[in-house]
Amino acid sequence: MRDVWIAGADMTRVGRLEQRLQDLMAIATHAALRSADRDRPDSIVVATMNPEEFLGDANFASNVATHMGFANVPVIRVETATSSGAAAFYAGFAQIASGLARTVVVVGGEKMTHLPTPKVSELIGRSLDPYERSYGTTMPAFAALVTRALMARHGVGEREIAQVAVKNHANGARNPLAHFREEITLDMVLGSRMVADPLRLFHCCPISDGAAAIVLTAERATVRVAGVGQGTDALALRHRESLTSFRATQAAASAAFAMAGFGPERVDVAEIHDAFAPFELISLEDVGLFPPGKAGAATLDGETALDGRLPINPSGGLKARGHPLAATGLAQIVECVWQLTWCVPRRQVRCSVALAQSIGGPGTNNWVTILEAG
Amino acid sequence: MIEHLPASRCPECRLVVAPPMRWCPRHPVEMTPTSVMGGGEVVTFTTLHSPPAGFRSPLHIALVDLIGGARLVCHGDQTQGLRIGSWVAIEAVGNVYYFSHLGTLDRARLFWRRAGRAGERMSAIAQSLAKRAWKGRFRGER
Numbered sequence: 072m073r074d075v076w077i078a079g080a081d082m083t084r085v086g087r088l089e090q091r092l093q094d095l096m097a098i099a100t101h102a103a104l105r106s107a108d109r110d111r112p113d114s115i116v117v118a119t120m121n122p123e124e125f126l127g128d129a130n131f132a133s134n135v136a137t138h139m140g141f142a143n144v145p146v147i148r149v150e151t152a153t154s155s156g157a158a159a160f161y162a163g164f165a166q167i168a169s170g171l172a173r174t175v176v177v178v179g180g181e182k183m184t185h186l187p188t189p190k191v192s193e194l195i196g197r198s199l200d201p202y203e204r205s206y207g208t209t210m211p212a213f214a215a216l217v218t219r220a221l222m223a224r225h226g227v228g229e230r231e232i233a234q235v236a237v238k239n240h241a242n243g244a245r246n247p248l249a250h251f252r253e254e255i256t257l258d259m260v261l262g263s264r265m266v267a268d269p270l271r272l273f274h275c276c277p278i279s280d281g282a283a284a285i286v287l288t289a290e291r292a293t294v295r296v297a298g299v300g301q302g303t304d305a306l307a308l309r310h311r312e313s314l315t316s317f318r319a320t321q322a323a324a325s326a327a328f329a330m331a332g333f334g335p336e337r338v339d340v341a342e343i344h345d346a347f348a349p350f351e352l353i354s355l356e357d358v359g360l361f362p363p364g365k366a367g368a369a370t371l372d373g374e375t376a377l378d379g380r381l382p383i384n385p386s387g388g389l390k391a392r393g394h395p396l397a398a399t400g401l402a403q404i405v406e407c408v409w410q411l412t413w414c415v416p417r418r419q420v421r422c423s424v425a426l427a428q429s430i431g432g433p434g435t436n437n438w439v440t441i442l443e444a445g
Numbered sequence: 446m447i448e449h450l451p452a453s454r455c456p457e458c459r460l461v462v463a464p465p466m467r468w469c470p471r472h473p474v475e476m477t478p479t480s481v482m483g484g485g486e487v488v489t490f491t492t493l494h495s496p497p498a499g500f501r502s503p504l505h506i507a508l509v510d511l512i513g514g515a516r517l518v519c520h521g522d523q524t525q526g527l528r529i530g531s532w533v534a535i536e537a538v539g540n541v542y543y544f545s546h547l548g549t550l551d552r553a554r555l556f557w558r559r560a561g562r563a564g565e566r567m568s569a570i571a572q573s574l575a576k577r578a579w580k581g582r583f584r585g586e587r
Contacts, residue, residue, distance in 0.1 A: 193497050203518045205540075207493060207500040215491035216508055223489075223529045268492040268524075305470040309508060309516040310462060314468065314489060 075167045076292035076445065078174070079107025080408040082283035082401070085393035086250040092119070092126060092182035095282035097139035099398075100178045103284035112286070113172040115146040118159035118179035118397040124194050125183050135178070152198040154431030155179060155345065156283065156400025157438035161226040161299050163287045173289045180282030181396040190411040191278050195396075198432035200307035209272075211275060213308060213433045214347040215267035220314040221349055222269060224364065229269070231367030233260035235348040236273050238376050241383050243391025245377075245418040250279045250393030261347075274348040279393030283401035285408070291445065294411050297333075297424070298441040300326030306435050319437035320357035320428060327426075335359040338381070338441070339422035340410050342403035344430040354428050355383065358439060382420045385410060401425035404440055411444045447534060448483035450542070452515045461514035481513030483535035487544075488516065492524050507544050509533055519544045 081102035083095050090098075096117070104110065115136055122131045132148040152160040156179035163175040183191050196209040203213075221227050239256055243249035255273065263273040287296070302322025305311060312318065328334055338360060345351035355366040360381060369375060375383035386392045386406040389399060407425035409415045423444045430437050451570075453465035453476035460469060461481060471478055490507035505521040519535055519542035521527075526546070533544040 189495075189498065192495075196497060206506055206518050206520060207494070207496045207504045208506060208518065209497055212491055212493050212496075212504075212506055215493070216506070219491060219529065220489040265492075265494055267494065270491075307470070309518055310460075310470045314508075323587045 072168045073170055073289055075164050075283040075296040075361065076115060076288050076290065077108065077285060077294040077296065077408050077442065078288040078290070078292040079103045079105070079286035081106055082248060082286070082398070082405045083281050085250045085279045085281035085395055085402070087184040088182075088280040092122065092180050092280075093135050093279065094136040095180050095182065096135050096180040096284070099180065099282040099284040100139050101261050103176065103178075103286050107286035107288070108443075109174060109286060111141070112144060112174045112176040114162045114166060114175050115141060115144055115193065116159045116166075116175060117146060117148045118150070118155040118177070119148065119156050119399065120150060120152060120181055120396040121194060125181065144304045150397075150435040152432035153195075153394075154344075154400050154429040154436055154438050155397035156402070157404075157427065157429035157440060158400070158431070158436070159397075160285060160401060160404060160440060161301065161438065163285070164296055164299050167287050167289050172201060175287045176284060177287060177401060178282065178284040179397040179399075181398055181402040182280045183278050183396070188278065194248060195323070200433075202311070203307055211267040211270055211347070212405045214350065215270045215313070216308060217353070218269055218347070218349045219312055221353065224315055226364045226368040227260060227349070227352060230257065231352065231371050232274060232349045233257050234370050235345060235351045236260050236390050238370065239345060239388040239390040242377060242385050242418060243387025247423075248388050249387040249391050250277050251387070251414050270347060276346045276389040276394040279395045281393060281395035281398045281402065283398045283405050285401055285404055293445050294408050295346065295443050295445045296440070297443040298327035298329070298331030298439075300324060300328070300330065300439045302437050304435050306433070308433065313404055316353060316357050317430065317434035317437060319434050320354055320430070320439070323428070323437045323439040324358045327441050329440045331443075337424045338426045339421045339424050340382050340385060340407070341426040342386060342406050343383055343388065343428050344399075345390050346394060346430065348390065351383065351388065352429065354430070357427065358426065358428055377418060385415070385418045385420055400427070400429040400438065404442070407442050411442060448536060449480045450483050450511065450517070450535065450537070452479050452481045452513070453477060454479045463511060463515035463517050480517050481511045483511070484513040484533065485509045485535070487527060487529055487531045487533055489529060490521075490524050490527055507533070509535065509544055511535070517542060521545065
């Protein structure tokens with residue numbers, strides 16, 4: 072297997088944006104190519120979760136490649152629900168590691184804010200098990216069922232969960248590209264509207280538009296891809312062995328660390344999939360960054376804050392940076408690249424190894440990507 | 446009255462699922478039809494305040510560990526007083542499963558049927574008491 076390097080990375084602002092999805096993805100792609108000092112890739116991998124229903128567009132790989140001026144460059148689309156961006160990164164990584172291509176652009180994006188919220192929730196909810204969906208289970212309902220089980224476990228209470236949102240908003244306030252740039256307090260989280268008991272509004276990530284792109288290359292560059300891992304699990308919650316951990320993240324992490332040849336103790340900073348605040352606590356333990364049952368107390372103690380022992384989600388995470396579905400897995404990697412190349416003023420972390428973890432659907436197709444400064 | 450629910454069992458890993466499925470989620474083998482008792486322990490639950498189209502708010506959803514092994518997602522009339530570990534009965538209304546809190550008599554009957562031989566009954570009672578004592582310890586601490 073060849074070494075794979077990251078030559079460039081960039082993303083659009085995240086939030087309620089006016090541009091079309093094709094424009095957002097073109098802007099991110101061109102900017103990433105510029106930062107990599109390259110004109111044209113050998114191939115393009117596109118990630119969008121559901122342009123068919125969000126936008127009414129199909130054949131989206133060709134659609135977006137043509138729009139950005141690469142009609143003659145080979146292009147494919149990859150989809151694994153909300154982790155599509157991370158899956159596309161893997162597809163691009165495999166093309167270079169195998170020697171099939173020398174330069175690959177991976178670009179992910181989603182556009183949803185033009186639709187009413189109930190419609191967006193319904194479309195995202197279609198990634199759940201059909202039987203459980205027929206009982207009205209939506210993504211927040213799924214997350215609430217998991218959260219209730221988590222809170223029954225010793226060491227995770229309302230304050231531990233709320234602190235995840237407070238910390239990620241504090242980080243988002245330092246990120247000019249973030250959807251939310253306001254700090255919030257513990258009381259604001261605990262006083263916010265109940266969405267799906269025990270989950271409150273401020274535990275949930277927003278609906279966002281945005282795009283992110285990465286340039287992968289076989290030539291030596293400043294950041295090396297140390298490991299990529301995928302993990303899967305049964306679609307239905309009722310078929311899972313555990314409610315308070317995601318098997319898919321655990322499998323992805325062990326595969327990624329096995330490829331990297333080192334363990335979680337070398338990770339200096341991580342971007343974690345906090346679509347719902349309690350998922351950050353679950354994921355930190357699933358990845359192995361904290362021992363089982365310890366992530367809540369560590370968060371409350373400030374260990375995962377920007378100035379803590381192990382800063383988590385310096386970008387603001389899904390909670391504050393925003394969650395433009397298929398862009399998210401790549402936006403996490405963009406943040407990791409920027410952290411490793413020391414180009415994020417006001418939220419720079421001292422680091423040489425960064426990790427990104429992405430959850431697909433109800434934790435059924437998860438990814439862990441590990442990057443190392445070269 | 447406790448109903449029986451259709452379910453299926455994996456001949457390889459013994460996983461029981463309800464409602465029944467053709468193939469085991471973890472093994473590419475056909476499952477054997479079986480049935481499970483319509484009662485069990487609440488694993489987790491939620492009340493949804495903005496349910497999707499076609500459902501009325503508030504929507505109560507619970508995940509229940511049925512006696513016989515399967516877990517079931519079902520609706521309920523309310524979640525007030527419900528806790529993880531509460532015993533509920535499952536009832537099918539039309540094609541939809543609902544949970545409701547169990548009366549003392551039903552609980553006793555379920556318990557009797559679950560633990561088969563006298564020795565198992567004694568150990569089940571002992572386990573249940575130990576579990577309660579353990580949970581009480583944590584509650585005292587917080």
